[in-house]
Amino acid sequence: MILVVSEIKYLGVRVQNDLKWSAHIFYIYGKAPSTLSFITGTLPPSSKNLGAKAYNYKQLERPILEYASCAWDPLQKTLIDKVEAAQHRDTRAIYYVLQTSQISTTTQLNKLEWVLVAERREHRRICLFPAMHFMEVNIELKDYIKPTKTKTST
Secondary structure: OOOOOOEEEEOOEEEEOOOOOHHHHHHHHHHHHHHHHHHHHHOOOOOOOHHHHHHHHHHHHHHHHHOOHHHHOOOOHHHHHHHHHHHHHHHHHHHOOOOOOOOOHHHHHHHHOOOOHHHHHHHHHHHHHHHHHOOOOOOOHHHOOOOOOOOOOO
C-alpha cells in the first residue's frame, strides 16, 4: 500500500506534494534560532569579538540556511524574504543589536562582507550546471537535459 502524504522529509529537505518550498523554509527558519542561541551562548552577546561570532555563524548557522539550496531555491518573494530574515536576525545577534535599533542590518551585512543568502543560492545553482557537465558531481546531465534537434543547412 502506498501512503499519500502532503509533505515528506527526504535527505534533509522537506518536499511538498505541490512542489512548493514553504514547509522547508519555515522548517529551517524555525531550526536556525537554536543554532544561533548556541553561538550566542558560547560567546557572550556583548563580546566584541565579531570575527569569532561571524566564523561560528558561517560554520554552524549558514549551512542550515543553504543545505541543498540548488534543489529548493524558492521563487516567491515572501519565501525569499523569510530566509533573508533569518540572516538579518543572525547579523543583529552577532552585532548584539536590538531589532528596534536604528542601525541598518544591511550596513552590518556589508561590514561583515556577507552577501544575501539569495545571491549565494543563485551562485551555487549557476555553478551546479558546469559541475554536472564536467562530471564533478554524481548527477547525469543527460537524464535531465535533452539536446534539441537542429536543422542543418546544405
